[in-house]
């Protein structure tokens with residue numbers, strides 16, 4: 405691993421300032437307040453402003469609606485989006501899935517979808533998990549049945565985050581119930597505004613909004629198929645690889661699989677440090693206690709570990725450190741730490757209380773940390789598959 409510092413040239417530093425100024429202007433306190441209220445992980449006005457600059461798909465060519473950023477500038481943009489805490493769930497799911505549309509969609513589908521993705525008017529969510537289980541993706545039950553001119557879909561998906569803000573769901577379906585379970589799967593890009601689709605909100609302990617989505621005799625034409633019939637297993641793995649941090653969806657260099665959760669831990673640390681630096685009535689700051697300083701310093705070191713842990717290992721470390729440290733921070737600040745946002749006396753307006761709730765879900769999304777450990781065992785360490793239980 406190369407820990408070398410990159411010397412940025414004048415053009416790159418100017419670009420950094422441009423991004424920072426743009427995000428200061430657009431990712432305002434009002435944007436954060438709306439996100440705290442809705443938990444939607446998306447802000448349409450900011451999304452479209454990014455689209456106007458070509459910064460939703462920053463590596464794409466200008467002709468495709470991108471900005472043709474080189475790897476360093478794209479990384480600067482990503483760092484600043486994270487630092488400004490842009491509500492990012494839908495931009496992330498769109499980025500993961502659009503790579504699949506480019507790779508497996510036919511020309512007509514690509515012409516319909518890709519320009520809108522780049523401009524910010526078209527967004528895509530992930531329709532993988534079902535009410536009966538998410539880890540065993542090959543156990544998918546939602547059926548797509550071939551009919552004259554296309555397919556009819558029946559079934560239910562759970563935790564389709566962002567569906568209420570998206571135009572399409574990348575849907576994993578069973579097309580051959582007789583085939584071995586990995587071989588009877590087909591993936592479709594399903595428009596979410598058609599008849600037979602119902603989206604119901606699901607609110608989580610962590611304050612996020614996700615959705616249950618029901619498909620009742622939904623017709624789509626064959627143009628919406630991504631990849632071969634019954635060959636969906638390979639097609640559906642690409643977004644998960646990117647969610648697990650195996651490969652960045654934009655084709656950038658491999659990054660920590662825990663970047664997102666590391667950002668949350670950094671946010672908690674920043675608020676805890678501000679609390680620690682605030683003197684009480686006698687002028688004493690928590691920072692003056694070396695135990696407090698040591699605890700905060702340990703979290704800062706965790707952030708470095710997360711930043712430098714690649715792929716699924718980064719995903720496991722980030723989530724587990726976030727859960728552990730978010731709880732410790734509540735102990736550190738004392739009983740007022742559990743007062744929620746808006747309550748009188750809440751520390752840092754309840755951010756630490758929120759952080760502790762939010763942290764719990766991070767061990768689940770995009771495949772649990774248990775599943776990430778299986779991936780590390782099999783793909784990184786070359787160990788045999790775990791034995792089947794039951």
Ligand SMILES: Cc1cc2nc3c(=O)[nH]c(=O)nc-3n(C[C@H](O)[C@H](O)[C@H](O)COP(=O)(O)OP(=O)(O)OC[C@H]3O[C@@H](n4cnc5c(N)ncnc54)[C@H](O)[C@@H]3O)c2cc1C
Nearest residue numbers: 530531532533537538539563564565768769770771772774
């Ligand atoms: C807030 C939120 C947002 C989400 N967003 C999306 C989304 O946008 N799209 C989408 O498709 N899904 C989404 N998910 C679903 C998520 O990917 C699943 O919850 C996750 O994959 C786990 O599936 P499950 O909840 O059905 O648990 P299960 O698969 O039923 O697992 C239950 C428990 O058993 C363990 N387990 C299961 N199998 C194994 C194994 N082989 N080895 C070791 N342990 C195992 C799991 O780690 C877990 O602890 C979201 C979930 C949440 C909570």
